[in-house]
Amino acid sequence: MTNIADSNQAHSKTHWREYFGFSTDHKVIGVQYLVTSFIFFLIGGLLAMIVRAELLTPQLDVVNRSLYNGLFTMHGTIMIFLWIFPANLGLANYLVPLMIGARDMAFPKLNAIAFWQIPIVGILLLLSFFLPSGTAQAGWWSYPPVSIQNPSGHLINGEFVWLLAIAISGVSSIMGGVNFVTTIIQMRAPGMTYFKMPVYVWTIFSAQLLQLFCLPALTGAAIMLLFDLSFGTDFFSPFKNGDPIIYQHLFWFYSHPAVYVMALPAFGVFSEVIPAFARKPLFGYKVVAVSSFIIAIVGTFVWAHHMFASATPNWMRIFFMASTMLVAVPTGVKVFAWVATLWKGKLHLDTPMLFCLGGIVMFLFAGITGVMMASAPFDIHVNNTYFVVGHFHYVVFGTVTMAIYGGIYFWFPKITGRMYIESWGKIHFWLTFLGANLNFFPMHPVGLQGMLRRVSSYDPQYTGWNIVASLGAFLLGMSTLPFVANIISSWLRGHKVGNNPWLASGLEWTVSSPPPVENFAEIPIVTREPYDYGEQISRVNSDLHSI
Amino acid sequence: MKLFNIILLALFVIVIIIASNYLGQQAYNWLPTPAALEAQPVGDLFSFLVTLGSLVFLGVLGMLLYSIVSFRAAKGDKSDAQPIKGNLTLEIVWTVIPLILVIWITSYSYNIYQKMNILGNLPIVHLHNPLEESAYAAENPQASETIEVTARQWSWSFYYPSSNITSSQLHLPLNQRVKLLLKSEDVIHGFFVPNFRIKQDIVPNRTIELRLTANRIGKYQLEDSQFSGTYFSLMKADVYVDSLDTYSKWLTQAKNQKPTLETNLAAAEHKRYITDPAHFHWPTVVPAN
Numbered sequence: 109m110t111n112i113a114d115s116n117q118a119h120s121k122t123h124w125r126e127y128f129g130f131s132t133d134h135k136v137i138g139v140q141y142l143v144t145s146f147i148f149f150l151i152g153g154l155l156a157m158i159v160r161a162e163l164l165t166p167q168l169d170v171v172n173r174s175l176y177n178g179l180f181t182m183h184g185t186i187m188i189f190l191w192i193f194p195a196n197l198g199l200a201n202y203l204v205p206l207m208i209g210a211r212d213m214a215f216p217k218l219n220a221i222a223f224w225q226i227p228i229v230g231i232l233l234l235l236s237f238f239l240p241s242g243t244a245q246a247g248w249w250s251y252p253p254v255s256i257q258n259p260s261g262h263l264i265n266g267e268f269v270w271l272l273a274i275a276i277s278g279v280s281s282i283m284g285g286v287n288f289v290t291t292i293i294q295m296r297a298p299g300m301t302y303f304k305m306p307v308y309v310w311t312i313f314s315a316q317l318l319q320l321f322c323l324p325a326l327t328g329a330a331i332m333l334l335f336d337l338s339f340g341t342d343f344f345s346p347f348k349n350g351d352p353i354i355y356q357h358l359f360w361f362y363s364h365p366a367v368y369v370m371a372l373p374a375f376g377v378f379s380e381v382i383p384a385f386a387r388k389p390l391f392g393y394k395v396v397a398v399s400s401f402i403i404a405i406v407g408t409f410v411w412a413h414h415m416f417a418s419a420t421p422n423w424m425r426i427f428f429m430a431s432t433m434l435v436a437v438p439t440g441v442k443v444f445a446w447v448a449t450l451w452k453g454k455l456h457l458d459t460p461m462l463f464c465l466g467g468i469v470m471f472l473f474a475g476i477t478g479v480m481m482a483s484a485p486f487d488i489h490v491n492n493t494y495f496v497v498g499h500f501h502y503v504v505f506g507t508v509t510m511a512i513y514g515g516i517y518f519w520f521p522k523i524t525g526r527m528y529i530e531s532w533g534k535i536h537f538w539l540t541f542l543g544a545n546l547n548f549f550p551m552h553p554v555g556l557q558g559m560l561r562r563v564s565s566y567d568p569q570y571t572g573w574n575i576v577a578s579l580g581a582f583l584l585g586m587s588t589l590p591f592v593a594n595i596i597s598s599w600l601r602g603h604k605v606g607n608n609p610w611l612a613s614g615l616e617w618t619v620s621s622p623p624p625v626e627n628f629a630e631i632p633i634v635t636r637e638p639y640d641y642g643e644q645i646s647r648v649n650s651d652l653h654s655i
Numbered sequence: 656m657k658l659f660n661i662i663l664l665a666l667f668v669i670v671i672i673i674a675s676n677y678l679g680q681q682a683y684n685w686l687p688t689p690a691a692l693e694a695q696p697v698g699d700l701f702s703f704l705v706t707l708g709s710l711v712f713l714g715v716l717g718m719l720l721y722s723i724v725s726f727r728a729a730k731g732d733k734s735d736a737q738p739i740k741g742n743l744t745l746e747i748v749w750t751v752i753p754l755i756l757v758i759w760i761t762s763y764s765y766n767i768y769q770k771m772n773i774l775g776n777l778p779i780v781h782l783h784n785p786l787e788e789s790a791y792a793a794e795n796p797q798a799s800e801t802i803e804v805t806a807r808q809w810s811w812s813f814y815y816p817s818s819n820i821t822s823s824q825l826h827l828p829l830n831q832r833v834k835l836l837l838k839s840e841d842v843i844h845g846f847f848v849p850n851f852r853i854k855q856d857i858v859p860n861r862t863i864e865l866r867l868t869a870n871r872i873g874k875y876q877l878e879d880s881q882f883s884g885t886y887f888s889l890m891k892a893d894v895y896v897d898s899l900d901t902y903s904k905w906l907t908q909a910k911n912q913k914p915t916l917e918t919n920l921a922a923a924e925h926k927r928y929i930t931d932p933a934h935f936h937w938p939t940v941v942p943a944n
Contacts, residue, residue: 172928173885174937242937247882253859254842254884260938346860352843353858386726387734392741417845417854417880419863426765433757437750444749447718454728454736465723472715476708479757483764485771486700489686489852492845492880556685558849560880563888567876611733642738 132216138202148190177245184248206616209297225280244270278327285319299634311376326362374511385461386453432482459533463514470506495555526602539587546580679706798834806844809921845880886921
C-alpha cells in the first residue's frame, strides 16, 4: 500500500542525499535508474569504440582475440541489461504513477530493492575483466558448448560471473514486472479507465507483462548453464545426451520478447512527444494503445527466427517466418499513426521532437530490414552477418536510444524544475543522427557481401565500409558530450520552469516541476480524454516552483 | 482534395515506384557473385524484398518529410491544431494492406525456400507433413557426390568417402548436386559460403545434411558463421568449384599424394602468441592442428 503522507511531507523537497541512498520514492528511484544506466551506457559505448577501432583495419592490430571476444560480449551485455532496460525503467518509474494519478508504485520497497541490484550486476561484470580467466567471451547470448568450455579450469571464471549477473538482473526485472503490472491494474485514479491512460502507460503495461511471462525462461536457462559449467550437469552437453539447441530455444523464448520490452517504451515516448509538439491528438489513440498488446502477444511466438540457420527443421522455419511477418502489422500501424498525427499539425521542432522524428525514421528502416530477415531463405544468407548487426543497432540505438534521449529532454523540466539549453540539444541531435547512420548503415552492404559478425579480423574487401562505420562510431561517441554538458549545467543552473512548460496534456503536467513528494495534494478525478489538444482546454503553465 | 494536390500525390507515387524498381534491380549487385543453383532464387527474393521495402520506406518517409516542411507552427504560435482524433477507413486500409503484403511476402518466400531445397536438419520422415512434400519429393536429382565436412576449433577438413581422401580444401564438381554431411568435433560451428547463399549451423554429435549444386567455376571462401571461440575469425577454407575434368584430376592427384599435416591459420597464430613473451592473453582452448 502507498504511504499516507502527512501534509508537511507532501510538500517538502527531496534532499540530494536521498539520490544516493535506499529511497522508496518512485521519483528518486527513477532518477537513480536513469543516471546509473547512463553511466553504463558510456562504459558500454567505450567498449564499442575499442571494437570499432579494431575493425578500422582488416587485420588484428589493436587487441588480442580473447580480449576482443570479451569486449563485444560485455558491450552487448552492458548495453542491453545495464543501459536500455534500466533507462526505460527509470523513465517508467518516474512517470507511470504520475500519469495514472497515483502517489507511488504499488510496492515501493520492492522498487528500491530492484534498483539496487543494477549496480551489483554492473560491478560484477566490470570486475570480471580482472579475473585470471578474463571476462565471459561467448557473446551476450552465450551459446553452449563454447560458453562452458572454461579453458582456465577455474571455478570462478568470467562465464560464471556473467551467469550470476544475468540471474540477478533477471530477478530484478521480475520484481519490476510484478510492481508495474500491479500498479497499473490497481492504482489508477478514479475516472482513469484503461482507455483514458496515456499510450506510454499502455506500452509499459505490455512490456512488463512480457517480462513476467518470458523472463523465467532465460533465468532458468542461465541457471542450468551455470550448473553445466560448474557443477557437472549435462543439460546442454551434446556428447552426453544433452541438447545445446534447447538452450537456444529457452534463450530466445525470452530474448526475442526482450526486444519488444526494449522497444515498446520507446513507442510510448514517441506517442507522448509527437502529439505535444504537433499540438494535435494522437491519431487513432485506441488502436495505438491496443496494438501494444497485440505486439506483445504476437511477439511471444516468433523467437525461432533467430534460429533459421540452426538445427531447426523446415516446418519450424516456415512457421516462425509466418509469425514474424505478422508482427510487422501492429508495428506498422503505430508508425502510420505517428505520421498521421504530424499531418495538419502545428509542428514545433524542439529537441524532444527531433529525437522522436529521427527515431521514427530509423525505426522505419529497421522495420523493413526486419521484415526482410523474417523471410527464412533470405535470412539464411544474412544470418550471423553484419546485416543483422546493422538491423538491430537501428532498433536499439536508432529507435530506443533516440527515444530515451527524446524522453529525457521532454521530461527533464518536470524532473528537475529547470529547462535544458535548446541549442545544445539540437546540436546533440544532429551529431547523434549523423553518427548513428554513418556507423550502422554500412553494416548492411557489408553483411550482404558476407562479412560475418563477431569477427576480430576480416577479408580486406570489406575495408571501405568498415572505415565509414568506425568513423561514424567515433562521431557517435563524441556526440554524447553536448548532452552530458547540457544536462549537468541545466540541472544545476538552468532556467526555472512552471508546471507545464510544454503546455502538454497528461496528469504529470498538472503538478509542480518537480512534483511534490507524494505527487498530488489530492488524488485527481479524471474526466478528460488523453491527448485533448485542440479542445479549447486552457492549459496553464503556472510559475509555481513548488507548492 | 485540390487538383494540384492530387497531381502532386500522383507524381510522388510514380516517382517512388520508379525509384523502388530501380533499387530492386540494383539489389542483385549488392550480393556477392552467385555460384550455386540455390543462389538465383535468393537473388530474386532479395530484389523483390528491396522493391517492396523501398516503396514502403520512401512512401512513409515522403509523408513524414512533407509534414515537417508544410505544417510548421508559425513563430511564437502556441495554439493547438485541429483535434483530428482518427479515421476508421484509414485505420482499416493501413492494417489490411500491410497484412496482404506480409502474406504475399510469406508465400513468395515459402516458394523460394522449397525451390532452394537445401534440406538441413530434417524432421522424422514418416510424419508426412504436407509442407514437406516438395522438399522430399525433389530428392531428384540425386546427389552425385557425398562429402563429409568436419569442423573443429578452428579449422575445416573434408573427407571424400568415395575416393578415401581427406583435404583441407573443399573441391566441388560443376553443375553436380552434392551432399554435404556436416559434423563438429567440439562446439557449434556454421557452414557458410556467401557465394552459394546457404548457411547451416553444425551441431556436435549430430550429422546434418546439406545439399547444393555449384554452378560457377571459381575459388570461394568457406567461413565459420557460428561464433565458436577465440580464433573463430580465422576458421576459413578455400572452396574450389571445378569442371568435371579438373575435379576428377584433383581427386586422382590427391589419392596418390602422401597425406601431409597442414597448419591452419588459427594454429599458426596461436603458436606465434605463446612463443612471444610480450604477448598477454586470457586462457584459451588450444587450436587443433
